[in-house]
Structures are given as C-alpha cells and as structure tokens.
Amino acid sequence: MNFDLAEGLAVLARTPGTLHALLSGLPAAWTEATEGPETWSPFDVVGHLIHGEHTDWIARARLILDQGPQRRFTPFDRFAQFEESRGKSLAELLGTFARLRAENMTLLRGWHVTEAQLNLEGEHPAFGPVTLRELLSTWVAHDLGHIAQISRVMAKQYREAVGPWRAYLPVMDR
Amino acid sequence: MNFDLAEGLAVLARTPGTLHALLSGLPAAWTEATEGPETWSPFDVVGHLIHGEHTDWIARARLILDQGPQRRFTPFDRFAQFEESRGKSLAELLGTFARLRAENMTLLRGWHVTEAQLNLEGEHPAFGPVTLRELLSTWVAHDLGHIAQISRVMAKQYREAVGPWRAYLPVMDR
Numbered sequence: 001m002n003f004d005l006a007e008g009l010a011v012l013a014r015t016p017g018t019l020h021a022l023l024s025g026l027p028a029a030w031t032e033a034t035e036g037p038e039t040w041s042p043f044d045v046v047g048h049l050i051h052g053e054h055t056d057w058i059a060r061a062r063l064i065l066d067q068g069p070q071r072r073f074t075p076f077d078r079f080a081q082f083e084e085s086r087g088k089s090l091a092e093l094l095g096t097f098a099r100l101r102a103e104n105m106t107l108l109r110g111w112h113v114t115e116a117q118l119n120l121e122g123e124h125p126a127f128g129p130v131t132l133r134e135l136l137s138t139w140v141a142h143d144l145g146h147i148a149q150i151s152r153v154m155a156k157q158y159r160e161a162v163g164p165w166r167a168y169l170p171v172m173d174r
Numbered sequence: 175m176n177f178d179l180a181e182g183l184a185v186l187a188r189t190p191g192t193l194h195a196l197l198s199g200l201p202a203a204w205t206e207a208t209e210g211p212e213t214w215s216p217f218d219v220v221g222h223l224i225h226g227e228h229t230d231w232i233a234r235a236r237l238i239l240d241q242g243p244q245r246r247f248t249p250f251d252r253f254a255q256f257e258e259s260r261g262k263s264l265a266e267l268l269g270t271f272a273r274l275r276a277e278n279m280t281l282l283r284g285w286h287v288t289e290a291q292l293n294l295e296g297e298h299p300a301f302g303p304v305t306l307r308e309l310l311s312t313w314v315a316h317d318l319g320h321i322a323q324i325s326r327v328m329a330k331q332y333r334e335a336v337g338p339w340r341a342y343l344p345v346m347d348r
Contacts, residue, residue, distance in 0.1 A: 001331035007201050011328070017195035021188055022321070027181050127338035134337035141336050144329035145345035147196070148322040154185070155318035157175035161311035164301035169312070171319035174348060 003137040005113060013105050015143045016098035019046060022150065024094055031090050033157045042150045046093045047081025049146060053100035055080075057139045058107055064122040064132045065111065072123040177311040179287060187279050189317045190272035193220060196324065198268055205264050207331045216324045220267045221255025223320060227274035229254075231313045232281055238296040238306045239285065246297040 001007075023031055023042055031042045040048070060073050085093060118133040155171045166172050175181075197205055197216055205216045214222070234247050259267060292307035329345045340346050 001203060001207065001335065003332065003335040004203075007203055010200055011204065014196060014200070018192055021191035021195040026184055026188070029175060029178075029181055030185065033175065124338070127341075130337055130339070134335065134339060137332045137335035137337075138339040138343070141329045141332045141339075141343055141345070144325045145343055148325035148329065148345050151318045151322035151325065155315045155322065158177065158311045158315045161175065161177040161308065162315050163304055163308035163311075164298070165304070165308060165312040165315075167301075169315055169319055171315070171322050 003118070003133050003140075005118070005136070008136055008140045009105065009109065011140045012101070012143060015049075015147070016094070016101050018147060019049075019150075020094050020098065022147075023090060025091075030154050030157065033153055035153055035156055040149070040153070042153060043085065043090050043093070044081055045146050045150055046090065046097055047085035047088075048078070049143070050093060050097050050100060051077065051080040051084060052139075052142070053097065053104055057135070058104045060122060060135055061108070061111075061132060064120050064135065065113070065117060067120060071121070073125055075125045177292070177307050177314075179292070179310070182310055182314045183279065183282065185314045186275070186317060189223075189321070190268070190275050192321060193223075193324075194268050194272065196321075197264060199265075204328050204331065207327055209327055209330055214323070214327070216327060217259065217264050217267070218255055219320050219324055220264065220271055221259035221262075222252070223317070224267060224271050224274060225251065225254040225258060226313075226316070227271065227278055231309070232278045234296060234309055235282070235285075235306060238294050238309065239287070239291060241294060245295070247299055249299045 023046070034041045034044075055074070056076050063071055063073065113132070118131065118136070120132050121129045122132070122135070124130045152171050152174060155169070159166060159172045162169060162172070197220070208215045208218075229248070230250050237245055237247065287306070292305065292310070294306050295303045296306070296309070298304045326345050326348060329343070333340060333346045336343060336346070
C-alpha cells in the first residue's frame, strides 16, 4: 500500500480515541503491566506517544518542508516518558495525548502538503536521507505498532491463567 | 496475573468501543487489508468475534455452570465469518458485535459467578478438562490478541512506505 495523506490521517486521527476506549478507567493491574524488566507498560507507551507529539513527527515534518540549510533531525529520546510521566495519572496522559494529536492534525491538514512535497528530504541521524512520505508513513505505522504492543502486553498478563488455551493464542509468545 | 472477574469484565466490556474507535469509517484499504493469502483482514476479525459471541464463550460458560451430564464443548468454527459476513458492511458488523457483547456482559454479570464456580470444569474437544476460570481468561486474552492482530495487519500495509524506518518497527516483521 502506497502512502496516501488522507488514508494516513484517518489512522492518526483515530489513535487517541482508540487508546481512550481501550485503557480509560481500566484497573492499574492492566495499565501498569509489562512484559518483564526493561519493557513498557500501556502507561509508559502513552507517555512515549506524547513525547513524539511534542518533539518528533511535526517538528521533523516542518524541518523537511522548510528545506532550510539544517535538515538534520534531532535524535528522538525513547526514554523521555519515564521522567515526563512521573506522578501523572493515565487519565491525564490520555487527555494530553488527545489534545496534542488534535493540534498536530490541525497543523498537518493546514499545510495542504502536495505530492511533490512528500518527496522532499530531511536527514535522519542514523539513516541519512529520508522523505516526508516516509516520515508520515512511519508516524502512522508507529501508532499502530504501539496499539498492537499495548494489546499484546495486556494479553500476556493471562499467559498462565488461560491454561491449555495458550497453544491457540500466538500473542502469548510473541 | 491471576484471573479476576471484575478485571476481566473491564477488558471485555471495552472491546467494542476500541474496535469502533480504531476501525469505524476507515477507508477499505485499511479494513480489508491482510498479511497475505489465507490471513485475515480487520473486517474478517470482527466477523470472527461476532461468531464467538454467538456460539463460543457464553455457550461454553453456561455448559460449565450447568454441570449437566454433557460437558463437552461444541468445536468452534474458526472460518464461519467468511460465510456469515458476506455482503455486510463493517459498520453493520461493528454494531452487531457491540450489541451481542453488551448482551453477553449483562448475562455474565447477572450470573454472579463465585470463586468456587470459576473452578468448575467443562471438556474441551482438544484439551480435555478446562475450568471456567481458564475459559473466561481466554475470552479476555482472545479479544486482546485480535486487537493486536488488527493493528499489526494495518501497520504492515506501510512496510515498504516507511523506507529505512522498518528497522525500528518490529511490528513490520512479526
């Protein structure tokens, strides 16, 4: 499937509602569960998505669209949420994420990005040249990957509880 | 995490809203996408969940709670949705799933299942004796596994579009 701006936006716009429906009001036994040491809980993932709204996707898209002399992205901090989410409730994080995403959708829609602009390049600190098309595709896939992760982390909490059914539940051993 | 009826119900009750938020109104390019031949699209998965509401979880729970002479479960048809969903829209399937799940939640809550009843057994056609606790845990994990699957299937549609970022997106190669 080729990247299409309207199709990509359709997914990005739905993520806050999906996370709210999945997680809002759930017992902490679910939302603070992980897959083991050094892995993330649903709570951690929401904080990570917030950090992305603040510092990653829109900032990088703007850098590419500007085509200024400095097109190199600031490296993304994958662990910022451990500090930034401290002391906050999941309800607060879900609200913050929904607000930031809505603002970023408004920005992105307002840019009226053209097909030609989707081919403009920025410089990724590890990969080198990447296009706006690739950046926006990654934003969409990144959301979906984290929704899959949250569901998988939660499912695994019942790995023992399901007894013999584990053999029919591939999610338990991914 | 041990199975707890209130915690399990909290997840089961949220699944229709999660699927609605994630899928409702999305272009067919997303909702009819698969991981290749013989794999399921989001549309197929919703049909599969509907079939489970009709024939699997509640029927098996009732069979266990009744403790009648016949405690063997009817095998579940994993492919029923390909016939049953034919000609229906995703909006229709999401509505049907939400209605059936809500009815089943009302039934399950109304049974006021005790800890002792969670240990009662039925007979799975492949596994032999299984408890009500294992059945209900599996219902929860099955929902979450399919939410993870839907998100993964959608993410993979951008496997090429993300360019070099594929290396940072483990969901692409699961």
